[in-house]
Amino acid sequence: xxxxxxxxxxxxxxxxxxxxxxxxxxxxxxxxxxxxxxxxxxxxxxxxxxxxxxxxxxxxxxxxxxxxxxxxxxxxxxxxxxxxxxxxxxxxxxxxxxxxxxxxxxxxxxxxxxxxxxxxxxxxxxxxxxxxxxxxxxxxxxxxxxxxxxxxxxxxxxxxxxxxxxxxxxxxxxxxxxxxxxxxxxxxxxxxxxxxxxxxxxxxxxxxxxxxxxxxxxxxxxxxxxxxxxxxxxxxxxxxxxxxxxxxxxxxxxx
Numbered sequence: 413x414x415x416x417x418x419x420x421x422x423x424x425x426x427x428x429x430x431x432x433x434x435x436x437x438x439x440x441x442x443x444x445x446x447x448x449x450x451x452x453x454x455x456x457x458x459x460x461x462x463x464x465x466x467x468x469x470x471x472x473x474x475x476x477x478x479x480x481x482x483x484x485x486x487x488x489x490x491x492x493x494x495x496x497x498x499x500x501x502x503x504x505x506x507x508x509x510x511x512x513x514x515x516x517x518x519x520x521x522x523x524x525x526x527x528x529x530x531x532x533x534x535x536x537x538x539x540x541x542x543x544x545x546x547x548x549x550x551x552x553x554x555x556x557x558x559x560x561x562x563x564x565x566x567x568x569x570x571x572x573x574x575x576x577x578x579x580x581x582x583x584x585x586x587x588x589x590x591x592x593x594x595x596x597x598x599x600x601x602x603x604x605x606x607x608x609x610x611x612x613x614x615x616x617x618x619x620x621x622x623x624x625x626x627x628x629x630x631x632x633x634x635x636x637x638x639x640x641x642x643x644x645x646x647x648x649x650x651x652x653x654x655x656x657x658x659x660x661x662x663x664x665x666x667x
Contacts (some may be wrong), residue, residue, distance in 0.1 A: 414622050416629075418621045419580050421587035425460065425469065428572050432464035436545060443544030447535055447565075448472040448499065449637050450487030454549040455594050456585040457573055461547065462495045463588075464547045472499040475531040477508060477602075484602045487594050495590065500538065504530040524603030528564025536567070545569040553578040553617055557650070558610065558657020565601070566660065577625065578617040614652070615646050623650045 436442060444461045448454050461470045474488045485501075492499040507530040512518050520648075532546075539546045548568025550560055552575055560566040573581060578599070585595050597610040600618060610616050619642065626637045627650070634651055638644040 414625060416580055417579055417621060419576075419583055421584050424506035424576075424580075424584055425463070425588060428460050429464045432460060432570075432572050434570075436465065439545055439569070440543050441543060443469045443471065443542050444547050445471045445473065445535060445539045445542050445544045446547040447531055447550060448474050448492060448588075449549075450484035450491070450583050451599060452590065452595050453551055453554075453573065453581055454488075455491045455590045456581055456588065457547055457549040458491060458495055458497065459585070459588045459590060460572060462497060468498075469495040469544075470495070470497045471538060471544060472497050473531075473535055473538060474499060474501045475504050475534055476501075477527050478505045479505070480602050481600070483597070484600075487591070487597070490591055491594060492660045496591075502534050502551060503602065504534065506521045507533070518563070520603070524601065525561045525564060528561035528601070529604055532564055532567045541570075547572065548574065550574055551576050551578055551581050553620055553624060554609075554662065556628060557613065557620065557653050558570055559613065560660065577621040614649060619646060620650055623647050624654075627651060627654070 419642060432444070436444070442465060444465060446457055446461065448458060458472060459472060472488070472492050474485055476485055489499065504527060508523065508526050511526050512523060536546050546567070546569050548571035550571055551573055554560055555574055575617060576584065582595055603611065613620070623637055623642055623646065626632045626640065634644065634647045637647045
């Protein structure tokens with residue numbers, strides 16, 4: 413890992429907790445709603461939320477599809493039990509099926525996007541029922557790579573860990589006591605059987621973190637990044653992915 417990617421976990425924890433409290437205060441609300449996928453990002457966001465507002469004011473949602481990996485729900489429940497937060501299970505299969513039945517030619521990517529958006533319909537409904545704010549759980553690596561669904565997992569009232577690279581998420585999660593099984597598991601949006609983020613992207617998060625840092629914060633060229641010991645093909649793949657998904661990181665243009 414690049415030394416510039418190292419963080420002071422205690423300092424970062426306190427800074428994010430203050431940010432969460434400020435966002436709630438500015439909205440006039442005291443509660444939070446977030447999806448619990450069983451992954452490290454949502455687990456860290458939940459742990460930070462509990463510190464910010466107390467477990468009684470954090471509402472977790474588990475939203476599986478029928479083909480979801482059972483480990484995802486098991487890890488989500490493990491985390492919810494550890495933090496002492498109430499957790500609602502809402503299966504999205506019927507919602508997805510209603511759309512898919514009208515478009516039987518749908519491929520796995522289209523179905524995955526629908527799954528992500530159905531989850532946000534349910535989650536944002538619960539923000540009203542719980543009088544809370546919907547918290548995003550995306551990290552900086554995913555955001556820069558466009559590895560999220562617009563109006564799906566990219567939807568949120570605010571995003572408290574969106575400035576953290578994936579390696580920093582793992583470091584802070586470990587500091588906050590997130591179960592090691594969650595930290596160590598292969599990152600997956602769990603949109604179809606056997607799907608993993610890194611297989612779909614074509615490179616590891618550890619590599620992406622470092623390449624993205626050098627490209628976006630050190631402002632190096634692809635060739636200069638490659639000179640630091642990275643494959644030029646991988647650097648260019650990261651760069652191309654950022655460019656192709658730039659529209660996801662902008663507000664919709666209007667006249």
